[in-house]
Amino acid sequence: METNAPHRIAIYSRKSKFTGKGESIGNQIEMCKNYIRLHYPGFSEEDILVYEDEGYSGKNTQRPQFKKMMNDGKHHKFDAVVCYRLDRVSRNIKDFAELIQELQQLNISFVSINEQFDTSSPIGRAMMFICSVFSQLERETIAERIRDNMRELAKSGRWLGGTTPTGYKSKELVGSITVDGKVRKAFKLDIIKQEAELVKLIFDKFIETNSLTKTETYLRQQHIKTKNNRDFSRFSISNILRNPVYMIADKEAWNYFERLGVELFSEESAFDGVHGIMAYSKTIQTTGKSNQLKDVKDWIIAVGKHKGLISGAQWVQVQKMLDQNKSKSYHKPKSNVALLSGLLFCGDCGAYMRPKLSSRLNANGERIYDYLCETKEKTRSQDCKMKRPNGNELDRLVCEQIKALSEDHSAFLKELEQARKSLEExxxxxxxxxxxxxxxxxxxxxxxxSLVETLADTAGSAAKYITEQINELDKENESLKEQIENMENLTMGQSLTDLEFDILKEMLKNFSSSFDTMSVEQKRSALRSFVKRIVWDGETVHIFLFGADDKGIDFSNPASEMEEPQGEDFK
Structure with missing residues (x-):
């Protein structure tokens, strides 16, 4: 081996998706190993670390194995990185420049075998940056080509497919269109009258109340559901209000988009006050993340083939109201010390009960809060009237009750032990x-x-009788199978009971001895480690633990109901 040869080498490979062809992950790794064998004769494969990212784009460095490799580099687990091709590491010049700089600081050399670049030499570093520029240029060229296709689609004003917005259904048009040399079917949106009326109602109600929350409350109180038969949320309402597909292509719509400098692929004369707006290139799509809405200025706007529902003036008015509300929206206090959020459920409707903080302090200097049922809050007590417990007191009493369970003489552990012995007996x-x-x-x-064999030699009415017998026996057989499966599952569950009991007991002891000294986050984590759920029925709290066969701990009237908050005191 050469005197300046690396002691350990990392191989990095990446492919956006699995295809089984071309530069697969396996092929990249094998070519890198061949390079190492050729340039460092005698190098042991035991000193090669392999990092593979399958299904990740090279446009950023948010890849699990890439991040692991860089972390291992910081801990000096290797002193060279080899990859098959430069764009396997990054297509972004900024990310690549930062990578090279970081590797240099760690005294780790970088080799790209396809381009024959090695950062151990000055010319290698210079050429590496030049090649990275071309990699980014290629990516930007692909993005521009996609946008060009979007412009061609915008000229057609057609619906591109996917989940149709509330108020519309997709309908195939006669004929087809050609985009990027490919012939595609053409679709448009057709109005669904009942859903369209709902969309208009949502816009009208929001303008009337100037509040997503009040609009949500109204829809819930009227038991109006989404097209997927779910309760409306502030998020789903906002999506409808922000969607330009409902906007009628009229003079106000033209003026709005032209003033923003949006790309318009329809003449002003096409804004006829009848058809609706189609917005293309509206979202940023990232693998593994939810789509993000681009700034309106980056949209591509055209007049669609569907009918609009909301006038341009009304749609623009709603956008201004949403933007104003967003700028002055209230932010949840960071000093929330409630422990049971996510664990506490309403015993009436089954919804989560969330903490509602006030600006007042109790005698211990703690922020005063209570727990409020989500359904009660969102329907203004129409669909649920559950009492609101004092959160500070409820948290304290729940924790005290759980700590008391750890005592060897506690009734809870005695009952569990008795149940376990009974099953053993x-x-x-x-x-x-x-x-x-x-x-x-x-x-x-x-x-x-036996009956099946007999049936093969039988005909007439006797065959019918035998068939009936077989059907009856088959039902009996299925019933026996179900009973056997249930009993075997119960046996399997019981085989874990001894271990679960000991673990539960040990966890409770640790909880009792250290809970008071924990931080708020540590307390929340400790509770969630063995509390399955907590149910408040207005008078009694029911606590259900993991591994306790759904056995609950109950205690009554832990806290008096707080008065309904006035004004902005509670959030």
């Missing part, structure tokens, strides 16, 4: 019953097989 009877069921099932299958 009856294990013999249990096994005998399971054996009887298996024998009965085997005998039933034997009878069915």
């Amino acid at each position: 009856h294990q013999g009877d249990f096994d005998q019953r399971l054996d009887e069921l298996k024998k009965a099932q085997k005998e039933t299958e034997r009878k069915i097989q």
Whole structure:
């Protein structure tokens, strides 16, 4: 081996998606290993670390194995990185420049075998940056080509497919269009009258209330559902209000988009006050993340082939109201110390109960809060009237009750221990019953097989009688199978009971001894480690633990109901 040869080498490989062809992950790795064998004779494969990212784009460095490789580099686990081609590492010149700089600071050399570049030499570093520029140029060229296709699609004003917006359905048009040399079917949006009326109602109600929350409350109180039969949320309402597909292509719409400098692919005369707007290139699509809405200025706007529902003036008015509300929206206090959010459920409707903080402090200097049922809040007590417990007191009492469970003489542990012993004592009877069921099932299958053989030599009414017998025995057989499966599952569950009991007991002891010294986040984590859920029914709190066979801890009237908050005191 050369004197300046690396001691350990990292191979990095990446491919956007699995195809089984071309420069696959496996092919990249093998070519890198061949390069290492050629340039560093005698180098042991045991000193090669392989990092693979399958299904990740090179436009950024947010890839799990890439990040692991860089972290290992910081801990000096290798002193060279080899990849098959430069764009396997990055297509972004900024990311690539930062990578090279970081590797240099760590004294790690970088080799790209396809371009024959090695950062251990000055010319290699210079050429590496030049090649990176071309990689980014290629990516930007692809993006521009996609945008050119969007411009061609915009000229057609057609619906591109996907989930249709509320108020419309997709309808195939006669004929087809050609985009980027490919012939495609053409579709348009057709109005669904009932849904269209709902869209108009949402716009009218928002303008009337100037509030997403009040609009949501109104829809819930009227038991109006989404097209997927779910309750409306502020998010789903906002999506409808922000969607330009409902906007009528009229003079106000033209003026709005022209003033913003948006690309318009329809003449002003096409804004006829009848058809709706189609917006293309509207979202940023990133693998593994939800789509993000681009700035309106980056949209491509055209007049669609569908009818609009909301006038341009009304749609623009709603956008201004949404923007104003967003700028002055209230932010949740960061000093929230509530412990049971996500664990506490309403015993009436089953919804989550969330903490509502006030600006006042109690005698201990803590922010005062209570827990409020989401359904009660969003329907203004129409669909649920659950009492609101004092959050500070409820948290304290729940924690005290759980700490008390860790005592060896606690009734809870005694009951669990008694139940476990009872099951152990009856294990013999249990096994005998399971054996009887298996024998009965085997005998039933034997009878069915015998009747099937008889049926082969039988005709007429006798055959019909035998068929009925087979059907009856088959039902009996299925019932026996179900009983056997249930009992075996129960046996499997019981085999874990001893271990679960010991773990539960140990967790409770640790909880009791260290809970008071934990931070708020640590307390939340500790509770969630063994509390399955907590249910408040207005008078009694029911606590259900993991591994406790759904056995609950109950205690009554832990906190008096707080008065309904006035004004902006509670958020």
